[in-house]
Amino acid sequence: MHQEFPERFRVPCDGSFRVADATTALPEDDHDDPKHRRRLKKRLAKANDRLYDLQRVLYADNRYALLLVFQAMDAAGKDSTIRKVMSGVNPAGCQVFSFKQPSTLELDHDFLWRTSARMPERGRIGIFNRSYYEEVLVVRVHPEYLQGQRIPGKTGGEDFWQARFRSIRDQELHLATNGTVILKFWLNVSREEQKNRFLERLDNPEKNWKFSAADVNERQHWPAYMACYEEMLNETSRPHAPWYAIPADNKPAMRVFVAETIIETLESLDISYPRPPAEEFEHFEEYRARLEAEE
Ligand code: ATP
Ligand code: MG
Numbered sequence: 001m002h003q004e005f006p007e008r009f010r011v012p013c014d015g016s017f018r019v020a021d022a023t024t025a026l027p028e029d030d031h032d033d034p035k036h037r038r039r040l041k042k043r044l045a046k047a048n049d050r051l052y053d054l055q056r057v058l059y060a061d062n063r064y065a066l067l068l069v070f071q072a073m074d075a076a077g078k079d080s081t082i083r084k085v086m087s088g089v090n091p092a093g094c095q096v097f098s099f100k101q102p103s104t105l106e107l108d109h110d111f112l113w114r115t116s117a118r119m120p121e122r123g124r125i126g127i128f129n130r131s132y133y134e135e136v137l138v139v140r141v142h143p144e145y146l147q148g149q150r151i152p153g154k155t156g157g158e159d160f161w162q163a164r165f166r167s168i169r170d171q172e173l174h175l176a177t178n179g180t181v182i183l184k185f186w187l188n189v190s191r192e193e194q195k196n197r198f199l200e201r202l203d204n205p206e207k208n209w210k211f212s213a214a215d216v217n218e219r220q221h222w223p224a225y226m227a228c229y230e231e232m233l234n235e236t237s238r239p240h241a242p243w244y245a246i247p248a249d250n251k252p253a254m255r256v257f258v259a260e261t262i263i264e265t266l267e268s269l270d271i272s273y274p275r276p277p278a279e280e281f282e283h284f285e286e287y288r289a290r291l292e293a294e295e
Contacts (some may be wrong), residue, residue, distance in 0.1 A: 008249075009244045009246055010243070010244055011234070011237035011244065012244055013238055013242075014236050015235075019188075019229055022188055022245045022247075023188075023247050024193065024247035024251065025190070026247055026269070031107040040204075040253055040255075040256050041252065042294045043256045044085075044255055044256050044259060047085075047260055047263060048088040048089075048259070050263050051085070051088065051259065051262065051263060051266075052088045054271075055089045055090060055094070055125060055261065055266075056090070056093075056268060058093070058125070058271055059090075059124070060274060062122050062123040062280065063123075063271070064122065064181050065120040065121060065122050065124055065126065065179060066120060066183070066265075067128070067175065067180050067181070067182070068125065068126070068127045068262065069131045069182070069185065070127070070185050070187065071130065071132070071137065071185070071229075072130065072188070072216040072248065073219075073222075073225060074218065074275075075197040075201075076131050076187040076189035076248045077189070079129065081254060081255050082096060082127055082129060084253055085254045085258050085262070086125075093124055093125060094125045094126075094127065095124055095125070095126045097118045097127070097128055097129065098130060099114065099129070099131055099132075099134060100130070104260055107150070111149070112167060112168075115128065115132045116144060119180065120180065122179060132171075133184075135164060135237055136164050137229065137232065138167065140161060141221050141224045141225055146154045160233075165232070165235040169236055172241040173240065176240035176241060182241040183242065183261060184236075184241065184242065185246055185258055186242045186245050187246050187248040187254060188245050189248040190249055191222050233236065233245065244261055246258060265271070
Protein backbone atom coordinates (compact mmCIF):
# COMPACT_ATOMS: atom_id res chain seq x y z
CA MET A 1 0.00 0.00 0.00
CA HIS A 2 2.78 2.41 0.88
CA GLN A 3 4.36 4.10 -2.06
CA GLU A 4 8.03 4.87 -1.95
CA PHE A 5 8.99 7.75 0.30
CA PRO A 6 8.50 10.73 -0.03
CA GLU A 7 5.55 10.32 -2.42
CA ARG A 8 3.66 8.46 0.24
CA PHE A 9 3.31 11.65 2.32
CA ARG A 10 2.53 13.94 -0.58
CA VAL A 11 -0.98 15.36 -0.47
CA PRO A 12 -2.67 14.54 -3.81
CA CYS A 13 -3.92 17.41 -5.97
CA ASP A 14 -7.35 15.90 -6.68
CA GLY A 15 -9.09 16.84 -3.43
CA SER A 16 -9.11 13.29 -2.10
CA PHE A 17 -6.97 13.87 1.00
CA ARG A 18 -8.60 13.00 4.32
CA VAL A 19 -7.01 14.01 7.61
CA ALA A 20 -8.62 10.99 9.28
CA ASP A 21 -6.63 8.69 6.97
CA ALA A 22 -3.30 10.49 7.44
CA THR A 23 -0.99 8.75 9.83
CA THR A 24 0.64 10.60 12.75
CA ALA A 25 3.01 7.72 13.46
CA LEU A 26 4.33 4.97 11.24
CA PRO A 27 3.91 1.36 12.29
CA GLU A 28 7.69 0.87 12.00
CA ASP A 29 8.34 3.80 14.34
CA ASP A 30 9.01 2.35 17.74
CA HIS A 31 9.90 5.39 19.87
CA ASP A 32 11.81 3.33 22.38
CA ASP A 33 13.88 1.12 20.13
CA PRO A 34 17.45 2.47 20.49
CA LYS A 35 18.58 0.79 17.25
CA HIS A 36 15.84 2.52 15.30
CA ARG A 37 16.75 5.87 16.90
CA ARG A 38 20.41 5.40 16.01
CA ARG A 39 19.51 4.58 12.43
CA LEU A 40 17.37 7.72 12.16
CA LYS A 41 20.14 9.84 13.66
CA LYS A 42 22.60 8.52 11.08
CA ARG A 43 20.15 9.14 8.27
CA LEU A 44 19.65 12.72 9.41
CA ALA A 45 23.42 13.31 9.66
CA LYS A 46 23.81 12.04 6.11
CA ALA A 47 20.94 14.25 4.96
CA ASN A 48 22.52 17.28 6.67
CA ASP A 49 25.74 16.72 4.71
CA ARG A 50 23.86 16.33 1.45
CA LEU A 51 21.82 19.48 2.10
CA TYR A 52 25.01 21.39 2.77
CA ASP A 53 26.31 20.42 -0.68
CA LEU A 54 23.02 21.06 -2.48
CA GLN A 55 22.58 24.48 -0.87
CA ARG A 56 26.01 25.51 -2.15
CA VAL A 57 25.05 24.56 -5.69
CA LEU A 58 21.65 26.30 -5.36
CA TYR A 59 23.47 29.45 -4.26
CA ALA A 60 26.11 29.31 -6.97
CA ASP A 61 23.55 28.54 -9.67
CA ASN A 62 21.56 31.56 -8.46
CA ARG A 63 18.39 31.02 -10.48
CA TYR A 64 16.03 29.17 -8.15
CA ALA A 65 14.87 30.14 -4.68
CA LEU A 66 13.56 27.45 -2.32
CA LEU A 67 10.59 28.27 -0.08
CA LEU A 68 9.84 25.88 2.78
CA VAL A 69 6.55 26.43 4.58
CA PHE A 70 5.88 24.80 7.95
CA GLN A 71 2.41 24.61 9.45
CA ALA A 72 1.28 22.57 12.41
CA MET A 73 -0.66 22.47 15.63
CA ASP A 74 1.28 23.68 18.68
CA ALA A 75 4.06 21.44 19.96
CA ALA A 76 4.29 19.47 16.72
CA GLY A 77 7.98 20.38 16.53
CA LYS A 78 8.25 23.10 13.87
CA ASP A 79 11.10 24.89 15.60
CA SER A 80 13.20 21.85 16.33
CA THR A 81 12.62 20.45 12.84
CA ILE A 82 13.82 23.67 11.26
CA ARG A 83 16.83 23.72 13.58
CA LYS A 84 17.84 20.09 13.05
CA VAL A 85 17.13 19.83 9.34
CA MET A 86 18.97 23.03 8.48
CA SER A 87 21.87 22.52 10.87
CA GLY A 88 24.99 22.42 8.78
CA VAL A 89 23.59 24.56 5.98
CA ASN A 90 25.45 27.83 5.50
CA PRO A 91 23.45 30.41 7.53
CA ALA A 92 24.23 33.03 4.88
CA GLY A 93 22.17 31.08 2.35
CA CYS A 94 19.18 30.61 4.61
CA GLN A 95 16.46 32.95 5.89
CA VAL A 96 14.01 31.90 8.62
CA PHE A 97 10.89 33.93 9.41
CA SER A 98 8.25 33.24 12.06
CA PHE A 99 4.79 34.70 11.58
CA LYS A 100 2.74 35.36 14.71
CA GLN A 101 -0.31 37.53 15.37
CA PRO A 102 -0.13 40.33 12.79
CA SER A 103 1.02 43.78 13.89
CA THR A 104 -1.06 46.92 13.26
CA LEU A 105 1.17 47.75 10.31
CA GLU A 106 0.60 44.25 8.89
CA LEU A 107 -3.16 44.57 9.45
CA ASP A 108 -3.11 47.74 7.35
CA HIS A 109 -2.19 45.60 4.34
CA ASP A 110 -3.66 42.64 2.51
CA PHE A 111 -3.05 39.23 4.06
CA LEU A 112 -0.23 38.26 1.69
CA TRP A 113 1.78 41.43 2.23
CA ARG A 114 3.95 40.45 5.18
CA THR A 115 5.02 37.15 3.66
CA SER A 116 5.53 38.55 0.14
CA ALA A 117 8.10 40.94 1.54
CA ARG A 118 10.05 38.01 2.95
CA MET A 119 10.16 35.61 0.02
CA PRO A 120 13.58 34.04 -0.49
CA GLU A 121 15.94 35.59 -3.00
CA ARG A 122 17.34 33.52 -5.86
CA GLY A 123 19.95 31.11 -4.60
CA ARG A 124 18.54 31.19 -1.07
CA ILE A 125 16.43 28.93 1.09
CA GLY A 126 13.57 30.77 2.80
CA ILE A 127 11.83 29.10 5.71
CA PHE A 128 8.42 30.18 6.95
CA ASN A 129 7.59 29.05 10.47
CA ARG A 130 3.84 29.59 10.06
CA SER A 131 2.79 31.60 7.04
CA TYR A 132 -0.12 33.08 5.08
CA TYR A 133 -1.77 29.71 5.67
CA GLU A 134 -2.65 30.94 9.20
CA GLU A 135 -5.18 33.07 7.35
CA VAL A 136 -7.23 29.99 6.45
CA LEU A 137 -6.53 28.15 9.72
CA VAL A 138 -6.47 30.17 12.96
CA VAL A 139 -8.45 33.00 11.36
CA ARG A 140 -11.05 30.57 10.06
CA VAL A 141 -11.37 28.86 13.44
CA HIS A 142 -11.66 32.33 15.06
CA PRO A 143 -13.47 34.43 12.43
CA GLU A 144 -13.65 37.34 14.94
CA TYR A 145 -9.98 38.01 13.98
CA LEU A 146 -11.31 39.22 10.64
CA GLN A 147 -12.69 42.35 12.29
CA GLY A 148 -9.12 43.53 12.93
CA GLN A 149 -8.39 43.17 9.21
CA ARG A 150 -11.03 45.81 8.28
CA ILE A 151 -11.84 44.27 4.89
CA PRO A 152 -14.80 45.96 3.19
CA GLY A 153 -17.85 43.89 2.32
CA LYS A 154 -19.02 40.61 3.72
CA THR A 155 -16.26 38.48 5.22
CA GLY A 156 -16.15 35.02 6.69
CA GLY A 157 -18.61 33.26 4.38
CA GLU A 158 -17.85 30.25 2.16
CA ASP A 159 -17.05 32.52 -0.84
CA PHE A 160 -14.62 34.48 1.29
CA TRP A 161 -12.54 31.41 2.20
CA GLN A 162 -12.64 30.15 -1.38
CA ALA A 163 -11.32 33.53 -2.50
CA ARG A 164 -8.46 33.24 0.01
CA PHE A 165 -7.54 29.80 -1.35
CA ARG A 166 -7.58 31.29 -4.83
CA SER A 167 -5.30 34.15 -3.78
CA ILE A 168 -2.87 31.67 -2.25
CA ARG A 169 -2.91 29.39 -5.29
CA ASP A 170 -2.40 32.35 -7.61
CA GLN A 171 0.51 33.67 -5.58
CA GLU A 172 2.21 30.26 -5.43
CA LEU A 173 1.76 29.69 -9.15
CA HIS A 174 3.24 33.12 -9.80
CA LEU A 175 6.22 32.38 -7.56
CA ALA A 176 6.80 28.96 -9.09
CA THR A 177 6.64 30.37 -12.61
CA ASN A 178 9.33 32.85 -11.65
CA GLY A 179 11.80 30.40 -10.15
CA THR A 180 10.70 29.76 -6.56
CA VAL A 181 10.51 26.09 -5.71
CA ILE A 182 7.85 25.60 -3.04
CA LEU A 183 7.56 22.78 -0.50
CA LYS A 184 4.98 22.83 2.25
CA PHE A 185 5.05 20.64 5.32
CA TRP A 186 2.15 19.94 7.61
CA LEU A 187 3.67 18.35 10.69
CA ASN A 188 0.84 16.04 11.63
CA VAL A 189 0.92 15.43 15.37
CA SER A 190 -1.83 13.50 17.16
CA ARG A 191 -3.97 15.13 19.80
CA GLU A 192 -2.75 12.54 22.29
CA GLU A 193 0.92 13.28 21.59
CA GLN A 194 0.28 17.02 21.85
CA LYS A 195 -1.12 16.41 25.31
CA ASN A 196 2.03 14.48 26.29
CA ARG A 197 4.21 17.32 25.05
CA PHE A 198 2.22 19.95 26.97
CA LEU A 199 2.51 17.81 30.11
CA GLU A 200 6.26 17.56 29.54
CA ARG A 201 6.40 21.37 29.34
CA LEU A 202 4.73 21.54 32.74
CA ASP A 203 6.94 18.86 34.28
CA ASN A 204 10.36 19.72 32.88
CA PRO A 205 11.89 22.98 34.28
CA GLU A 206 13.89 23.42 31.07
CA LYS A 207 10.66 23.36 29.08
CA ASN A 208 8.43 25.41 31.44
CA TRP A 209 9.12 28.52 29.36
CA LYS A 210 7.47 26.91 26.35
CA PHE A 211 4.21 26.30 28.19
CA SER A 212 1.32 28.54 27.23
CA ALA A 213 -2.17 28.41 28.69
CA ALA A 214 -3.46 29.74 25.36
CA ASP A 215 -2.17 26.59 23.64
CA VAL A 216 -4.23 24.44 26.03
CA ASN A 217 -7.34 26.49 25.16
CA GLU A 218 -6.62 26.25 21.43
CA ARG A 219 -6.51 22.49 21.75
CA GLN A 220 -10.25 22.55 22.50
CA HIS A 221 -10.78 23.54 18.86
CA TRP A 222 -8.95 20.48 17.51
CA PRO A 223 -11.81 19.16 15.31
CA ALA A 224 -12.36 22.62 13.79
CA TYR A 225 -8.64 22.90 13.04
CA MET A 226 -8.56 19.48 11.43
CA ALA A 227 -11.50 20.41 9.19
CA CYS A 228 -9.68 23.60 8.15
CA TYR A 229 -6.43 21.71 7.54
CA GLU A 230 -8.22 19.19 5.37
CA GLU A 231 -9.77 21.80 3.14
CA MET A 232 -6.60 23.87 3.02
CA LEU A 233 -4.46 20.87 2.02
CA ASN A 234 -6.89 19.85 -0.71
CA GLU A 235 -7.37 23.37 -2.05
CA THR A 236 -3.70 24.27 -2.18
CA SER A 237 -1.64 21.14 -2.85
CA ARG A 238 -0.47 21.48 -6.43
CA PRO A 239 2.33 19.87 -8.46
CA HIS A 240 4.37 23.10 -8.33
CA ALA A 241 3.61 23.66 -4.62
CA PRO A 242 2.89 20.31 -2.98
CA TRP A 243 1.90 19.77 0.62
CA TYR A 244 3.43 16.91 2.57
CA ALA A 245 1.54 15.50 5.55
CA ILE A 246 4.44 14.35 7.70
CA PRO A 247 3.77 12.04 10.65
CA ALA A 248 4.98 14.07 13.64
CA ASP A 249 4.55 11.85 16.68
CA ASN A 250 8.11 10.58 16.32
CA LYS A 251 10.33 13.63 16.02
CA PRO A 252 13.53 11.97 14.76
CA ALA A 253 11.58 10.22 11.99
CA MET A 254 9.76 13.43 11.08
CA ARG A 255 13.03 15.31 10.67
CA VAL A 256 14.40 12.63 8.36
CA PHE A 257 11.27 12.72 6.21
CA VAL A 258 11.42 16.50 5.91
CA ALA A 259 15.15 16.54 5.14
CA GLU A 260 14.89 13.80 2.52
CA THR A 261 11.95 15.49 0.81
CA ILE A 262 13.96 18.69 0.48
CA ILE A 263 16.96 16.75 -0.85
CA GLU A 264 14.89 14.88 -3.39
CA THR A 265 13.42 18.15 -4.65
CA LEU A 266 16.77 19.92 -4.92
CA GLU A 267 18.26 16.90 -6.69
CA SER A 268 15.52 17.09 -9.29
CA LEU A 269 16.48 20.66 -10.28
CA ASP A 270 18.80 21.46 -13.17
CA ILE A 271 21.28 23.28 -10.95
CA SER A 272 25.05 23.21 -11.21
CA TYR A 273 28.10 25.31 -10.44
CA PRO A 274 28.28 27.87 -13.23
CA ARG A 275 31.19 27.53 -15.68
CA PRO A 276 33.07 30.70 -16.52
CA PRO A 277 32.44 32.04 -20.03
CA ALA A 278 34.77 30.59 -22.67
CA GLU A 279 36.65 33.90 -23.16
CA GLU A 280 37.43 34.03 -19.45
CA PHE A 281 38.35 30.37 -19.36
CA GLU A 282 40.93 30.84 -22.12
CA HIS A 283 42.82 33.22 -19.86
CA PHE A 284 43.00 30.85 -16.86
CA GLU A 285 46.53 29.67 -17.76
CA GLU A 286 47.63 33.27 -18.01
CA TYR A 287 46.20 34.12 -14.57
CA ARG A 288 47.78 31.00 -13.11
CA ALA A 289 51.18 31.95 -14.51
CA ARG A 290 50.85 35.50 -13.17
CA LEU A 291 49.91 34.31 -9.68
CA GLU A 292 52.69 31.76 -9.59
CA ALA A 293 55.22 34.35 -10.74
CA GLU A 294 54.39 36.59 -7.75
CA GLU A 295 57.13 36.97 -5.16
P1 ATP B 1 6.22 28.66 19.79
O1 ATP B 1 6.73 27.33 19.38
O2 ATP B 1 7.29 29.57 20.29
O3 ATP B 1 4.99 28.59 20.67
P2 ATP B 1 4.47 29.77 17.87
O4 ATP B 1 4.60 29.82 16.38
O5 ATP B 1 3.36 28.93 18.41
O6 ATP B 1 5.84 29.31 18.41
P3 ATP B 1 3.40 31.87 19.43
O7 ATP B 1 3.81 33.27 19.68
O8 ATP B 1 3.18 30.95 20.55
O9 ATP B 1 4.41 31.24 18.37
O10 ATP B 1 2.06 31.86 18.60
C1 ATP B 1 1.87 32.58 17.45
C2 ATP B 1 0.37 32.64 17.30
O11 ATP B 1 0.09 33.56 16.27
C3 ATP B 1 -0.24 31.30 16.89
O12 ATP B 1 -1.29 31.00 17.77
C4 ATP B 1 -0.77 31.58 15.50
O13 ATP B 1 -1.92 30.88 15.23
C5 ATP B 1 -1.00 33.08 15.57
N1 ATP B 1 -1.03 33.68 14.23
C6 ATP B 1 -0.15 33.54 13.23
N2 ATP B 1 -0.55 34.20 12.13
C7 ATP B 1 -1.74 34.76 12.45
C8 ATP B 1 -2.66 35.55 11.73
N3 ATP B 1 -2.45 35.90 10.47
N4 ATP B 1 -3.77 35.96 12.38
C9 ATP B 1 -4.00 35.61 13.65
N5 ATP B 1 -3.16 34.86 14.37
C10 ATP B 1 -2.05 34.43 13.79
MG1 MG C 1 2.97 28.75 20.48
